[in-house]
Amino acid sequence: xxxxxxxxxxxxxxxxxxxxxxxxxxxxxxxxxxxxxxxxxxxxxxxxxxxxxxxxxxxxxxxxxxxxxxxxxxxxxxxxxxxxxxxxxxxxxxxxxxxxxxxxxxxxxxxxxxxxxxxxxxxxxxxxxxxxxxxxxxxxxxxxxxxxxxxxxxxxxxxxxxxxxxxxxxxxxxxxxxxxxxxxxxxxxxxxxxxxxxxxxxxxxxxxxxxxxxxxxxxxxxxxxxxxxxxxxxxxxxxxxxxxxxxxxxxxxxxxxxxxxxxxxxxxxxxxxxxxxxxxxxxxxxxxxxxxxxxxxxxxxxxxxxxxxxxxxxxxxxxxxxxxxxxxxxxxxxxxxxxxxxxxxxxxxxxxxxxxxxxx
Amino acid sequence: xxxxxxxxxxxxxxxxxxxxxxxxxxxxxxxxxxxxxxxxxxxxxxxxxxxxxxxxxxxxxxxxxxxxxxxxxxxxxxxxxxxxxxxxxxxxxxxxxxxxxxxxxxxxxxxxxxxxxxxxxxxxxxxxxxxxxxxxxxxxxxxxxxxxxxxxxxxx
Numbered sequence: 001x002x003x004x005x006x007x008x009x010x011x012x013x014x015x016x017x018x019x020x021x022x023x024x025x026x027x028x029x030x031x032x033x034x035x036x037x038x039x040x041x042x043x044x045x046x047x048x049x050x051x052x053x054x055x056x057x058x059x060x061x062x063x064x065x066x067x068x069x070x071x072x073x074x075x076x077x078x079x080x081x082x083x084x085x086x087x088x089x090x091x092x093x094x095x096x097x098x099x100x101x102x103x104x105x106x107x108x109x110x111x112x113x114x115x116x117x118x119x120x121x122x123x124x125x126x127x128x129x130x131x132x133x134x135x136x137x138x139x140x141x142x143x144x145x146x147x148x149x150x151x152x153x154x155x156x157x158x159x160x161x162x163x164x165x166x167x168x169x170x171x172x173x174x175x176x177x178x179x180x181x182x183x184x185x186x187x188x189x190x191x192x193x194x195x196x197x198x199x200x201x202x203x204x205x206x207x208x209x210x211x212x213x214x215x216x217x218x219x220x221x222x223x224x225x226x227x228x229x230x231x232x233x234x235x236x237x238x239x240x241x242x243x244x245x246x247x248x249x250x251x252x253x254x255x256x257x258x259x260x261x262x263x264x265x266x267x268x269x270x271x272x273x274x275x276x277x278x279x280x281x282x283x284x285x286x287x288x289x290x291x292x293x294x295x296x297x298x299x300x301x302x303x304x305x306x307x308x309x310x311x312x313x314x315x316x317x318x319x320x321x322x323x324x325x326x327x328x329x330x331x332x333x334x335x336x337x338x339x340x341x342x343x344x345x346x347x348x349x350x351x352x353x354x355x356x357x358x359x360x
Numbered sequence: 361x362x363x364x365x366x367x368x369x370x371x372x373x374x375x376x377x378x379x380x381x382x383x384x385x386x387x388x389x390x391x392x393x394x395x396x397x398x399x400x401x402x403x404x405x406x407x408x409x410x411x412x413x414x415x416x417x418x419x420x421x422x423x424x425x426x427x428x429x430x431x432x433x434x435x436x437x438x439x440x441x442x443x444x445x446x447x448x449x450x451x452x453x454x455x456x457x458x459x460x461x462x463x464x465x466x467x468x469x470x471x472x473x474x475x476x477x478x479x480x481x482x483x484x485x486x487x488x489x490x491x492x493x494x495x496x497x498x499x500x501x502x503x504x505x506x507x508x509x510x511x512x513x514x515x516x
Binding site for chain 2: 001002003004005006007008009012175176177180219220221222224292312313316317319320323324325328330332333334335336345347348349350352353354355
């Protein structure tokens with residue numbers, strides 16, 4: 001089996017959001033917080049704002065142009081105070097001035113089509129969006145928060161920061177492969193589906209479900225794990241394909257348990273299942289072949305030849321140099337480190353030359 | 361008159377199996393230790409790169425012999441380079457830098473095993489061994505085993 005670790009490493013580099021977007025996602029939020037905090041017309045509660053979505057999750061795949069930002073407002077969700085409809089209008093009025101305050105060209109709008117519960121601020125100069133979601137957070141951002149429902153009629157429970165923390169915990173617990181796997185799943189969807197895409201949060205919820213269920217062996221390499229994840233999702237829902245009507249999966253929210261995919265259109269679900277079936281079959285062939293070129297070709301069918309490289313000489317040489325015995329360090333789990341880590345036990349490698357039978 | 365090289369080497373303290381184990385279990389706490397037929401055997405997993413699989417390895421060591429390292433799972437490709445004829449890993453060139461009894465497995469053999477696995481993966485990806493190689497024209501060593509005089513009891 002060709003695990004193609006270097007190829008997968010390069011694939012992950014090729015599908016991460018562009019550097020200028022990552023920088024914008026880091027630089028804009030403090031400025032935005034300052035702007036919102038200063039406002040007298042629109043009262044907020046400290047710490048006022050908090051990033052949510054794929055950037056703080058560390059699971060962005062591709063050119064993610066929107067950054068989700070929570071805005072903490074005072075209120076009581078049970079009494080439906082403040083009225084979500086009025087609040088969202090007030091927030092829009094406030095954010096109308098944001099592009100100018102930041103010195104950018106842009107505009108704000110209430111996003112009804114996409115996120116449906118947010119104010120969408122577009123920055124023309126860097127082709128970038130900030131989605132502002134007002135929330136009531138009785139226990140701070142780390143606890144359960146309340147966001148407007150789709151019709152802005154009431155406040156409903158959500159736990160976005162809990163989800164981010166959960167991903168961090170799973171990433172640590174399961175050999176550092178959970179987030180890369182989530183990124184691959186999102187990229188697979190983006191590459192294989194131009195329309196009818198399942199939402200990123202649904203994919204994240206499916207990933208969390210299968211990781212927690214223990215069905216995925218995270219001691220395996222990423223290629224095997226990706227195959228096993230597609231296979232597990234397909235097998236979880238293939239019985240629904242035999243049931244007629246409008247049936248589609250109920251994907252439970254990883255934090256609160258309610259059905260997050262209640263509006264998954266049946267035909268969209270069927271399209272997703274067909275792509276999953278193709279993906280798991282190609283991945284299986286890629287893992288079974290004893291021909292490296294064939295394995296690469298199958299992975300390229302899955303992820304795209306423009307993302308999954310044929311040649312990795314430069315990356316392999318770079319790693320080989322960094323790993324050189326006498327220069328590199330080894331962690332307590334065997335990870336090869338080019339430099340001293342901030343945390344954890346490590347051992348400096350001593351110089352050596354590998355001996356033995358020459359390769360053919 | 362100074363000591364000869366041999367006499368000097370005799371002065372070096374031998375690191376016994378218990379001390380080796382103490383260092384291994386401290387630096388690589390995921391490993392376990394057992395005494396088997398007079399030899400120390402340490403088993404555990406190593407993951408050389410963040411996206412790699414975990415390799416289960418067994419390190420065997422009998423005093424006055426070279427430590428041996430075998431990858432238990434997964435099965436390595438038969439053509440994988442830098443192995444002795446019994447499949448154990450060739451982590452150093454004994455003629456150039458022989459094993460000494462004052463050496464610690466935890467700071468030599470185990471880190472070299474992780475590096476060997478990292479270079480093995482690069483070999484799988486590129487078809488080339490990109491790590492440092494020593495292929496001296498010593499026919500006795502090529503295709504031999506780490507401890508030719510020992511009754512080789514394979515660890516697994």
